Amino acid sequence: MSIQEWTWVTVGLTFSMYLYIGYRSRVASTRGFYVAGQGVSAIANGAATAADWMSAASFISMAGLISFMGYDGSVYLLGWTGGYVLLALLLAPYLRKFGQYTVPDFVAARYYSKVARLVAAIAAIFVSFTYVAGQMAGVGVAFSRFLTVPFEVGVIIGMAIVAFFAVLGGMKGITYTQVAQYCVLIFAFTIPAIAIALLLTQNPVPQVAMGEILAKLDGIQQDLGLSAYSSPFSNFSKLNVFCVAFCLMAGTAGLPHVIVRFYTVKSVQAARWSAFWALLFISILYLTAPAVAIFAKYYILNQFSEMGPDIQNVEWVQNWIATGLINFPEGGITDAQSLLDSINRDIIVLATPEIANLPPFIVALVAAGGLAAALSTASGLLLVISSSLAHDIYGKMIKPEATDKERLFVGRLMIFLAVILAGILGIYPLGFVAEVVAFAFGLAAASFFPVIVLGIFWKRANKQGAIAGMSIGLAFTFIMIVLMRAQNVIPGMDAPIIENFFGINAQGIGVIGLILNFVATISVSLLTAPPPEEVREMVEEIRYPGEAPEMAGDVH
Amino acid sequence: MAAEKPEQGKVKRESIDRQAYWRSQIRRTIGLLIIWAVVGFGLSILGVEFLNGFTFNNMPLGFWMAQQGAIIVFVLLILSYAILTQRAEAE
Numbered sequence: 001m002s003i004q005e006w007t008w009v010t011v012g013l014t015f016s017m018y019l020y021i022g023y024r025s026r027v028a029s030t031r032g033f034y035v036a037g038q039g040v041s042a043i044a045n046g047a048a049t050a051a052d053w054m055s056a057a058s059f060i061s062m063a064g065l066i067s068f069m070g071y072d073g074s075v076y077l078l079g080w081t082g083g084y085v086l087l088a089l090l091l092a093p094y095l096r097k098f099g100q101y102t103v104p105d106f107v108a109a110r111y112y113s114k115v116a117r118l119v120a121a122i123a124a125i126f127v128s129f130t131y132v133a134g135q136m137a138g139v140g141v142a143f144s145r146f147l148t149v150p151f152e153v154g155v156i157i158g159m160a161i162v163a164f165f166a167v168l169g170g171m172k173g174i175t176y177t178q179v180a181q182y183c184v185l186i187f188a189f190t191i192p193a194i195a196i197a198l199l200l201t202q203n204p205v206p207q208v209a210m211g212e213i214l215a216k217l218d219g220i221q222q223d224l225g226l227s228a229y230s231s232p233f234s235n236f237s238k239l240n241v242f243c244v245a246f247c248l249m250a251g252t253a254g255l256p257h258v259i260v261r262f263y264t265v266k267s268v269q270a271a272r273w274s275a276f277w278a279l280l281f282i283s284i285l286y287l288t289a290p291a292v293a294i295f296a297k298y299y300i301l302n303q304f305s306e307m308g309p310d311i312q313n314v315e316w317v318q319n320w321i322a323t324g325l326i327n328f329p330e331g332g333i334t335d336a337q338s339l340l341d342s343i344n345r346d347i348i349v350l351a352t353p354e355i356a357n358l359p360p361f362i363v364a365l366v367a368a369g370g371l372a373a374a375l376s377t378a379s380g381l382l383l384v385i386s387s388s389l390a391h392d393i394y395g396k397m398i399k400p401e402a403t404d405k406e407r408l409f410v411g412r413l414m415i416f417l418a419v420i421l422a423g424i425l426g427i428y429p430l431g432f433v434a435e436v437v438a439f440a441f442g443l444a445a446a447s448f449f450p451v452i453v454l455g456i457f458w459k460r461a462n463k464q465g466a467i468a469g470m471s472i473g474l475a476f477t478f479i480m481i482v483l484m485r486a487q488n489v490i491p492g493m494d495a496p497i498i499e500n501f502f503g504i505n506a507q508g509i510g511v512i513g514l515i516l517n518f519v520a521t522i523s524v525s526l527l528t529a530p531p532p533e534e535v536r537e538m539v540e541e542i543r544y545p546g547e548a549p550e551m552a553g554d555v556h
Numbered sequence: 557m558a559a560e561k562p563e564q565g566k567v568k569r570e571s572i573d574r575q576a577y578w579r580s581q582i583r584r585t586i587g588l589l590i591i592w593a594v595v596g597f598g599l600s601i602l603g604v605e606f607l608n609g610f611t612f613n614n615m616p617l618g619f620w621m622a623q624q625g626a627i628i629v630f631v632l633l634i635l636s637y638a639i640l641t642q643r644a645e646a647e
Contacts, residue, residue, distance in 0.1 A: 066623075074600065074622035081627045082596045088634045089585050093641075207624060211614030230619040232604045242601050249596070269645070272638040276631070283631050290623040543578055545645040 006364035022165025046277025056138025059373035064348030067293035083252020088275035096271035136426020188369020206291035243508030251441025254449035386415035446473035446513025465525030473517030
């Protein structure tokens with residue numbers, strides 16, 4: 001069977017499985033809809049968090065970016081795993097102890113303010129939309145190459161699937177579908193890597209094989225006039241590597257769709273264990289991705305150094321030219337740099353099994369894995385958007401007297417509208433999938449992370465401080481990103497309005513937003529009245545072990 | 557972490573235990589975050605050129621640290637946190 005036929009089989013099978021699970025776990029209450037009835041086990045929640053977390057960016061784009069950036073690509077590896085340490089130590093257990101449904105719920109209770117809830121809900125919607133657009137674009141890439149349907153049709157198919165299980169099952173449907181999606185994506189990522197490692201070095205462990213290939217790759221890159229793969233700071237300065245990694249870490253810990261996963265487990269202890277399981281599951285992919293990056297670059301450059309410009313006629317190159325994701329310049333390629341410049345980073349993971357001549361069903365498995373990654377993340381994000389709109393804005397602010405049934409209906413309606421909007425954003429994307437996602441992290445790092453951490457660890461933080469901090473952090477980061485990416489964001493601009501901020505680029509700028517947020521929250525809090533006694537007692541309460549979210553009788 | 561449990565009235569004992577628990581929790585958190593910062597930023601980014609002078613599994617050590625070692629350490633940090641906190645809670 002051809003790659004395309006195999007792809008229809010793997011995609012068809014996995015999609016039917018998701019639909020079946022989504023149908024089986026449909027829900028009838030808002031508690032089920034938003035937090036899966038808080039009955040998910042730590043391991044299942046870990047797997048679901050991992051799938052929720054590992055997006056099209058992690059699966060499809062990350063290894064490609066690392067492949068082209070070498071050492072500097074470590075920012076993604078460090079940032080997207082290191083953030084879990086912050087999440088597990090500083091946020092997850094305390095937010096679980098607090099209970100409730102959404103991140104704005106916590107912000108609203110801790111900062112006793114409807115304005116704070118509104119700001120938090122808007123930030124959650126904003127961050128999630130930035131991120132979800134990237135997922136939908138990822139779905140489009142996978143579909144257009146492997147099922148040879150137009151990019152837009154691919155996005156629409158993805159939207160339909162997500163809409164089905166998210167609208168029916170809410171968080172419960174999403175959680176159990178994500179567990180299945182994790183299994184699909186991790187097999188799809190590791191099996192080709194193991195096969196390639198065996199092929200290249202006779203050693204099946206990619207993490208070991210990568211050492212041997214890296215030595216060869218460093219040599220080839222230098223022969224071709226590029227800097228060695230492993231040499232640091234050839235794309236980003238040390239300052240930028242530092243800032244981008246930090247921004248991704250704080251952003252990970254502040255992403256509402258990741259935080260909300262910890263509301264779904266049974267207890268505080270389960271929240272801590274589930275953070276461990278999540279990072280363990282995630283690390284399987286993250287430890288394999290750098291190996292895939294090295295293998296891919298080695299294959300491409302090795303082929304180029306053997307064939308020279310004739311590489312344009314190789315079958316895999318031709319296949320990707322057809323999708324428009326390899327774009328050779330007018331006069332054809334002349335050197336290694338011009339070859340690399342004409343390849344879209346997003347295709348590396350999808351193309352590597354093909355380049356290595358692996359059997360068609362493995363190539364097809366990768367396509368199914370990429371779709372699982374994109375869909376699982378998209379569904380988690382859409383739930384956050386829907387809960388921010390339906391629970392925080394409609395249920396708590398517009399119509400607090402709404403019945404459970406009405407809220408559930410609005411929740412479903414919002415998720416449906418969000419899917420459509422996300423699809424439109426996916427069809428008209430802002431840039432590379434991972435780049436778009438990287439901005440979501442800057443925004444999350446600059447808005448949520450500081451006020452949540454201070455809310456737990458500093459009782460004196462008050463309403464005025466939090467509102468000032470969130471607005472300043474978010475506004476600064478957003479404006480900076482727009483200015484530095486003006487050529488992509490503002491119509492009619494063909495150059496950035498400012499190049500960088502004291503040497504920090506758009507991906508790392510969230511660090512400055514985060515610092516401004518901390519400074520604003522602390523100074524404004526100190527200048528205004530301390531929070532009321534019951535808020536201090538609430539903070540006191542979430543710091544200590546115990547089970548039920550409401551332990552009002554236990555206050556001394 | 558050795559929180560002593562004096563045989564006193566229930567209310568008072570609880571509030572003492574709570575303070576001791578929170579202090580030990582802060583100590584654990586800060587300790588683990590220091591390891592996080594040293595490995596994630598110190599060894600993997602700031603000191604990468606220096607570590608690259610050594611080799612591990614055919615790779616420059618700094619490069620290996622940033623792309624493999626740090627991730628393994630992060631997983632172990634969260635594991636230790638879950639175990640240590642669970643133990644403290646039992647006390």
